[in-house]
Structure formats: C-alpha cells, structure tokens
Amino acid sequence: MAFRSSIAAALGKSAHWAGETFMHRSPGNLPGVLAMKAAPLVLCDLAKKVDTVVVVSGTNGKTTTTNLVADCLAKAGRPLHCNRDGNNLESGVVTALLVRPEMQHAQGCQEQPVACFECDELYTKYVLPRVKPRFFMLLNLFRDQLDRVGEIDNVQQTIARALEATPDTVFLYNGDDPLCASIADRIPNESMAFGIACDMKLDGDRISDSRFCQKCGAALEYEYVHYGQLGAYRCPECGWRRPELSFAAEHVRMEEDGLVFDIDGHEVRTGQMGTYMIYNTLAAYAASKVSGLVEFDQFEQAVEAYRPTNGRLQTFTLGDRSVMTNLAKNPTGFNQNIRIVLNEGGHVLALFVNDEEADGIDVSWFWDIDFERWSEIEGLKAFVGGSRANDMQVRLKYAGIKADIVKNAADVLERTEAGDGKVYVIANYTALPPLRRELEAMQKEWEN
Template sequence: MNLRSSLACTSSDIARWGLRSVLKRQGGVLPGRIAMKIDPELLSDLAALVDRSVVITGTNGKTTTSNLIADAVAASGATVVCNRAGNNMEPGVVGALLEARSGLKRAGGKRVGVFECDELYTVRVLPKLKPTYFVLLNLFRDQLDRYGEIDHTQDVIAHALELSPATTLIYNADDPLCAAIAARVPNASIAFGIDGATNTESDRISDSRFCSQCNAPLEYDYVQYGQLGAYHCPSCGWARPALVRRVTGVELGCDGYGFDLVFGSDSSAPAAHIATRYNGLYMVYNVAAAFFAAHELGVDTAHLQPTLDAYVPAGGRMGRWDIAGRTVEANLAKNPVGLRSPDSVH
C-alpha cells in the first residue's frame, strides 16, 4: 500500500472506533466512505487481501444468498470476509474489507471474500475487486426512480462483467433477463435453474415477455413465478440455456421445500439432497445459487445441509412464530414480484 491508502485505512479505523465506542453505532458504511474520500481506488488494493471472492447481485435475495455462501465457506475452514449487514454499495464492500484486514493478514489457509452488491454499483466494484465469481440471481422491476427500466440495469451489469473479463458468471438461467446478459458478455458462465415444473406455477409473466435477440414474444413451457421458467422464442429459436447446475425433484411439504442440487448437466452428475424449513419458491433459487457458488469455491457438499440448518435470517426476513395455534411468518418484500412470489407470506 502507498501513503494515501495507508492514510485511508487509518482514518477508517479511527472513524469506526468513534462510531462504536462513542456514538454506540455499528458504522457499517461511514468508515468505508471516509476511506474512499482519501483514496478512491482503495478497493483495488484491498482486493489482494483475499485469495478468491464472489460478488452477488440481483433484485431479490442478495443478503440471504451472500450470507449462506459465507456460512458454507466458513464451515469448510476458510477465513471469510462478508458485508453481512447488507451494506451493498462500494463503501460497504470497502468497509467490510477494512474491518477484516488484520484478521485476513494473519490468517493461514484460504481467504475468501463474499460480497453482496447493489446492481448499479457492480460497475464500480467488479473492475476493482475482480472477483473470481459473480452470482446473478434475478432481475425484476424495482425502485424505478433510481434504477430506471430493467434494460438500464442489464446494461450496467453487462458492462461491469466486460470490465472484469476473468470473472466467471453464475447466473439464473430461468430468468431470461439474466440469460440475456450471459449471452452478450465474453465471461465464462455457469447456468443454473430448476429443471422441471414445480406444481406452483404462475399463470402470468411479470417483467420479460419478449425475446432479447429479436424482440418477438417469448413462449413458456411453464412459469415458476415472475418471468422465471422454461422459455423459448418461436421466431429466432433463442431459449433458456442448457442448465450446467440443476435443481430437481422439488417438493413442497408441511415444513418447507425439499429438492436435489445436481452439480452437472448429465444424469450421472453428483447430487446433494437439501431440505429447507422455508416454503417460498424464491428460497429454492436462493439456496441453489448459494450452494452452487459455494461448491465452485471448494466447499464440500457435506457442509451444505448443516449450513442451511444453522442459518439465521437477517432482520425482517423469514421470521416465524406460533401464535394461538397458527404459524405466522413475516418476510421482507420491496417490489411487486416479491409480494407475489408463490407459497410465501410477506
């Protein structure tokens, strides 16, 4: 590190101490913001603190997915840094690395960074961090005053990937908006999705009705929810990409979903059975994305189910109580698709 970056790190430490010791605040973003005022390129230097990293983005599910990845990687014995509180803009990523840097420098073995990132900030984070993997969960209409229409968000994410060409994209191929990004960037990619109907199908498509290649209307064999499902274009032939990582055998029981994660495209690929205590189909996608990414990071499948069993959702997500003989569940929904997700109560 040069003098400027060293000064930025010291200033961040002082700010964090003051926030926590004097003001009794967590200070998740401000230390990173102060450090970046002194050294705007600090993230490029801090990236060297980890051996491998993964960035997670998408409209829904970022915090859950990133925390599950971090838990699974930690269970495998690696040292993990993660912006667990959901501070997902560049100062939050910088702040997480600054706070963890002493432990990362002392750590033996693997050092892994797991970072949730706001969709529009990917273009600032990816070129500096240059993560090993980039997980793209889904894209829905959200906060139109800030994000604009979805094609703008797609453009930003695609440009971010183009600026980090060595990053491998792990994307939800059931979402044509995510698949369209994979089709236009040069990055290596891994497509995942649910292989088959789940009997919870929606009869309406929310945000993507047209082919990204020729703009003709898409046709669906089935829709899981939103625009997620098995789609194809009858005009040009563009279709959901072949699934390299698959979710199969999805079943909804009284206590949540059970399903198999298949780590390959053929019938002989290794698989792991997962049982969740959550009954929203969106959680099947979140868990699948998390564990497929964790597997790429070297996590053995034996750690996956114990990680999920021990997982404690972040505040406002998937809280559950037994009241007067009934089970009440609260969840966090910030956009129309989040409210309409099947089999979930928000």
C-alpha cells in the first residue's frame, strides 16, 4: 500500500475506534470520509487486498440483499468485509475495508478476505472502477429522490459508464425490469439475468414507473406483471423482450412461514413476506452460485437463519404487542408495503417521513402512492410522524384515511391496544434509525 494510503487507513481506523469507544455505536461513514480526505484514492489500495465478489446496487432492496449475500459468503469460511449497515457511498465502502473482517467461520484463516458491498446507484462511477468487483448486481430501478438523483435515464447512464470503465466485471441484473435490461444491451460487459419465470397472479400496481420499450419507445405488452414495471414483457413494435433468465425462480407460492420458490431443482424458503423478498433471495442465490464459493446447502442455511436487524422487515415483541418496521422511500416501496399490510390483514399503520438531505426534500411523490387501497380496511387506525407528517396527513386525507400525528412509536402504542393486532411502522431513510433504536430499547426492557 502507498505511504499516503497507509496514513489515511491509520487515520480512518483511529476514527472508527474512537466512535465505537466513546459514542458506543457505529461511526457510520466518518472513518472513510477522513481516510479519503488524507488520500482520495485510498479505496484503490484497500481493494487490492480483498477478493470483491459482488457490488450490489438498485433503488430498493440493496441493504437486505447485501446482508443476505454476505451471510452466504460467510459460510465459505473466509474472512469477510461488508458494509452491512447500508453506508453505501464510497466512504462507506472505505470504512468497511478499514475495519477488521468478520471471522465467524475463519478463525486463524490466512486466506484472502472476500468482500461484498452495497453501493448507491450514482456512486457506482467511483466505486466500480476502484474496487473492480467480479460481479456487479443491479436489483431494480425506480424513480427515487428526484431532487438528488434525477430521472432514471440519468441513473442508467451513470451505471453503464461505470461498467464500461470495468470491462472485466460481469453484469448480474434483474431481467424482469426493462430499465435494468436496457443497460445490459448498451455495455460490452458479459451479462447474466435473474427473474421470476412464472405468473404469481398478482394485481398489477395501479401506479407504476415506465412500461415503455427502451429501444423504440412503444408501450410494452406484459404476459404478467409482478409489481411496478417488473414482469414478462415484450415490445409489439420492435420485438425487444425480457432476456433469457440465467437464474429463474419458478413455482412461487405462499406458505405459512413465508414465500417459497423453486430453482435448479431446489426448494428455497424465504421465511419472509413480500414479492420483493423473492427477488432479494433470488439475487443472493445468483451471487452465491456465480461466486464459486458457496454450495446450495450453505446458501439454504444462510437464508433460513436470516433475521432482519436493520429495521427492514424487522419484528419487535413488546409483551403482548408486536411491531413490524420497514423502510419505504419511494412510491414503489410504499406500494409494496401496502400490499404486505393488506395480505396480512393489518389494522394499525404508522408512517414516519422526514425531508433531510438523505431523504430528498421534494415530497411530491406522496401523491404517486396508492394509499386508496388502505382506505378499504375496516377499523383502520392510522398515524403519521416525522418532519413531513402534515404533508402525509393531507395525502392520506385525500385517500379517505383519517390519520393522527404522533411523535414516536411509543405514542402509537399508547393510542392503540393489543386487540388491534400487529403495528406496522413504515419510515424513510432518516426516520427509520431512531424508531428502530426506540423499539430496540423498549424490547430490551420487556426482556429484562
């Protein structure tokens, strides 16, 4: 490692130690930020020491999928680096490489560490050329934080250029998403698609992103739609269609413990609800398979043991009360949460939305969410919180839903009772962490 990078790494490691020692929590991106101040290209030197198997990106599902992939790779028995907390800018990847690798099954192992990283879509232009992963995985593309990111074509162009700058990286993408598939058509990289190869008999979202041909602009025809613009599509004008799937989930069905699908002659039990968990688990399977490091039984063990701990689909038990939290930061994410609540027969909803820089200041996307479907729930109790609580309250009013403003999760629990059933807390980026910490503290009190 270059001398300047060595100094930068030492500075970053010191910041990480100080954060954990004195703040008693993860310092987030700070160690990476400080290291990059001292050596802007420190990531290049740090990445040379590891075998970066995959970098994961996409609008929704990055953190969950990255953690699933990391759990699978950990089964291979080699030291592992991963930005599990969702710090997905370049500084977050640097931080993950500065800390000691996970050694769950690798005590005394002298093999080269493996790595998988989550990456913000726009930061792929920095991370991919410097990390040079074996695989780059793209989960989906939806409109998200338009005031920061811009329209989807800007994101597509950024990712395509990042892949062109790393020609040896294989592009592993969601073939059910025409917005992802069009990137594969414009880059020289080897590409492999994954997707759901059966009709799940779902009602298509009444509000969705682009369902137009990425070649000629004509309206796409769908054999079936899973959600948003994801499904089996074909252009009636130019013939462009969903690519052949290298990894195809088949015979998807709902069972008591969650969604189940078949692939390559194996049954995979996700243990979770929500169509997007099929995609997240399928993506983890694809990454495990192409890595050459993970056997199916190891993948299966990792998926069965996976329990969300970062607020995404996380369940808290507080005596006789149950609270599920989840992240939603764009219309598609909220619409999937709407579907989960309807499928599970939920009656208590709490939506927390902020407008910090990480969230995006423009909240006009509230009006693209299909809240009207919740208005059909009898006995619904709805609450809103966060800095944009009033805006969300107005949106729900126009959907025919009366919502009260609350300060936190404890306020929601005080205004409801056990007989109302599970409480669904849905929050965006900056609203979710404090809610998670609050519920974790409450759960600890009940356990003690």
